[in-house]
Amino acid sequence: MKKPLILVTNDDGVTAPGIRALVEVALQLGDVLIVAPDSPQSGMGHAITIHDPIRLHPSRAFEGLEVFECSGTPVDCVKLAVNVLLNGREPDLCVSGINHGSNASINIIYSGTLSAAMEASLEGIPSIGFSLLDYSHNANFEPAKPFVRQIMEYVLNSGLERGSLLNVNLPNLPAGEIKGVKVCRQADARWKEEFVEAVDPRGQKYYWLTGRFENNDIEPDTDLWALENGYVSVVPSMHDLTNYKALDRMRSLEHIVAPHTLTI
Amino acid sequence: MKKPLILVTNDDGVTAPGIRALVEVALQLGDVLIVAPDSPQSGMGHAITIHDPIRLHPSRAFEGLEVFECSGTPVDCVKLAVNVLLNGREPDLCVSGINHGSNASINIIYSGTLSAAMEASLEGIPSIGFSLLDYSHNANFEPAKPFVRQIMEYVLNSGLERGSLLNVNLPNLPAGEIKGVKVCRQADARWKEEFVEAVDPRGQKYYWLTGRFENNDIEPDTDLWALENGYVSVVPSMHDLTNYKALDRMRSLEHIVAPHTLTI
Numbered sequence: 001m002k003k004p005l006i007l008v009t010n011d012d013g014v015t016a017p018g019i020r021a022l023v024e025v026a027l028q029l030g031d032v033l034i035v036a037p038d039s040p041q042s043g044m045g046h047a048i049t050i051h052d053p054i055r056l057h058p059s060r061a062f063e064g065l066e067v068f069e070c071s072g073t074p075v076d077c078v079k080l081a082v083n084v085l086l087n088g089r090e091p092d093l094c095v096s097g098i099n100h101g102s103n104a105s106i107n108i109i110y111s112g113t114l115s116a117a118m119e120a121s122l123e124g125i126p127s128i129g130f131s132l133l134d135y136s137h138n139a140n141f142e143p144a145k146p147f148v149r150q151i152m153e154y155v156l157n158s159g160l161e162r163g164s165l166l167n168v169n170l171p172n173l174p175a176g177e178i179k180g181v182k183v184c185r186q187a188d189a190r191w192k193e194e195f196v197e198a199v200d201p202r203g204q205k206y207y208w209l210t211g212r213f214e215n216n217d218i219e220p221d222t223d224l225w226a227l228e229n230g231y232v233s234v235v236p237s238m239h240d241l242t243n244y245k246a247l248d249r250m251r252s253l254e255h256i257v258a259p260h261t262l263t264i
Numbered sequence: 265m266k267k268p269l270i271l272v273t274n275d276d277g278v279t280a281p282g283i284r285a286l287v288e289v290a291l292q293l294g295d296v297l298i299v300a301p302d303s304p305q306s307g308m309g310h311a312i313t314i315h316d317p318i319r320l321h322p323s324r325a326f327e328g329l330e331v332f333e334c335s336g337t338p339v340d341c342v343k344l345a346v347n348v349l350l351n352g353r354e355p356d357l358c359v360s361g362i363n364h365g366s367n368a369s370i371n372i373i374y375s376g377t378l379s380a381a382m383e384a385s386l387e388g389i390p391s392i393g394f395s396l397l398d399y400s401h402n403a404n405f406e407p408a409k410p411f412v413r414q415i416m417e418y419v420l421n422s423g424l425e426r427g428s429l430l431n432v433n434l435p436n437l438p439a440g441e442i443k444g445v446k447v448c449r450q451a452d453a454r455w456k457e458e459f460v461e462a463v464d465p466r467g468q469k470y471y472w473l474t475g476r477f478e479n480n481d482i483e484p485d486t487d488l489w490a491l492e493n494g495y496v497s498v499v500p501s502m503h504d505l506t507n508y509k510a511l512d513r514m515r516s517l518e519h520i521v522a523p524h525t526l527t528i
Contacts, residue, residue, distance in 0.1 A: 040315055042314060042315070043311060043312040043313070043314040043315075044309070044311045045308070045309040045310030045311040045312070045339070045379065046309030046310060046311075046373045046374055047307060047308045047309045047310075047311040047337075047374075048307045048309070048374055048473060049307070049473060050306060050307040050473055051304055051306070051307075053462070053470035053471060053472055054459075054470065054471045054472075054473065055468065055469070055470050055471070056469070056471070073311075075309075076473070079457050079459075079473065080459065080471065082457070083457045083458070083459055084459050084461075084471065106386065106503060108505055109310045109382070109503055109505070110310055110311075110312055115309065118373070118505075122370065122454050122455075123454075147520065150520045150521075151517065151520065154516075154517055154520070160510075161507070161509075161510055161513075163452065164507050164510055166514075167505075180518065180520065180521075181517050181518050181520045182518060183511060183514045183515055183517050183518055184511075185504075185506040185508065185511065186504055186505060186506045188427065188504070190386050190387075191386075193343050193346070193347040194347070195318075195343075195344065195347055195348050197348075198317070204319070205319070205320070206317035206318065206319050207317060207318045207319070207320070207344065207348065208317055208318070209312060209313060209314055209318065209340070209343065232520075234514065234517050235505075235506055236506065236507040236510035236511060236513075236514050237505040237506060237507055238505060238506075238507040238510075239370060239373055239505070240449075240450055240452070240505075240507075241372055241373070241382075241431075241450060241499075241501040241502060241503070241504075241505070242449040242450045242499055242500065242501060242502075243425070243428050243500040243501055243502040243504075244449065245425075246424075246425055246428055246500035246502075247447060247448075247449065247500060249425075249500075250430075250447045250498065250500050251447055252418075253415065253418055253445050253447055253498050254444065254445050254446060254447055256411065256414045256415065256418070256444065256445045256496075257414075257444075
């Protein structure tokens with residue numbers, strides 16, 4: 001039987017320990033193509049590069065494997081892998097991460113890791129974004145690996161609905177203390193911004209973005225509840241931002257009259 | 265009665281004719297604060313600036329109005345406006361655009377214009393992203409203005425569900441030919457990428473992203489149908505990417521066993 005082809009990407013580049021852990025697991029399940037950004041791309045969301053050319057460099061970051069570094073965003077990495085490097089061969093799975101730090105709840109919107117996975121899902125490739133709840137470079141990915149592997153096996157065996165991806169977050173707990181997996185909805189939390197203001201040597205003000213996470217949605221069906229209670233959270237996600245519940249309530253907008261009956 | 269405060273932003277900067285048209289309409293309805301990027305930020309999606317400091321420059325782009333140019337992304341513009349410039353005063357409405365070119369369907373995911381509006385909605389501000397279906401710098405915004413005004417009035421009067429925004433696209437038609445407004449869902453279309461390959465003077469390959477839009481979802485309840493049939497499309501949108509229909513189907517993932525029972 002032919003081995004599955006797994007496209008691996010992230011938003012932190014090929015030197016991040018998180019992508020090394022992900023490649024290790026992927027190699028147990030299939031052939032691997034690695035395409036990652038050549039500079040840190042955290043917080044890039046679903047950005048694409050349209051005002052600049054994009055470059056692809058072959059890399060020796062992983063002995064014996066096919067690896068490319070890309071000058072663009074995480075979404076660019078996926079687009080180039082699929083449309084240029086693979087030239088028509090469809091990967092069986094795309095995995096992005098393992099991110100150092102949570103992408104649960106609203107973080108999916110800002111995350112380069114998850115946007116890469118979403119781009120793959122838009123290309124029709126079953127995809128998974130993985131994140132470990134430890135921001136440090138020295139995060140320990142070992143306890144998470146068996147879950148990463150089993151979730152990848154599930155998707156390779158069962159597939160995903162077209163246009164769909166999984167947002168998987170892994171609690172930062174020792175082996176044996178992770179209780180299991182919960183399939184959840186995205187909690188409705190948000191970032192409360194706090195800008196740090198400073199002045200440069202020429203007397204000009206500048207700002208650093210910082211902030212704290214505020215969660216007012218701690219229902220047991222949410223990803224944040226699962227993580228706080230020692231579970232791996234899996235949110236089946238997609239690219240449709242329509243607020244279906246609001247459709248009927250907004251229907252009165254259709255009474256707006258045509259412009260030739262108004263003066264402005 | 266106190267005039268409403270309207271925050272105006274976009275992804276193309278203060279010189280774009282689209283933001284000029286939007287400011288004109290906004291000034292008929294309230295006081296205006298303009299905060300826009302100081303460089304083109306199309307396709308930036310929900311990117312935020314976390315590896316660099318961000319700068320804000322007062323601008324004289326609009327005679328007599330309060331205007332700032334920001335070195336960051338469209339989402340950064342909204343964060344800085346709300347958290348630094350307004351310092352606690354909540355705008356009554358945020359409007360972003362008018363974008364030169366469609367942000368219907370899947371474009372909401374890539375669009376800096378819509379991501380700015382979404383960020384405002386995350387801050388609890390009713391918000392609207394406007395886009396005209398004409399990519400040219402010389403696009404004619406006049407026929408769209410009465411619709412822009414009436415949709416803004418609707419939101420100022422009726423509000424929006426917290427965390428919700430409107431994605432409004434305006435057909436490129438002469439005054440009198442726009443048939444009215446349709447409240448729709450986001451069509452499930454996508455971009456089919458085609459990279460243009462070239463070689464620089466030093467012999468190194470590079471790529472330009474291009475592509476064509478593929479729509480396989482032309483149901484009459486979609487934004488693309490509305491636009492193709494001469495209507496303004498209004499998609500009530502939000503930040504929840506959960507695929508609710510898939511939640512139950514994925515439940516078997518919860519049978520994944522704890523790591524201490526496996527060897528990897």
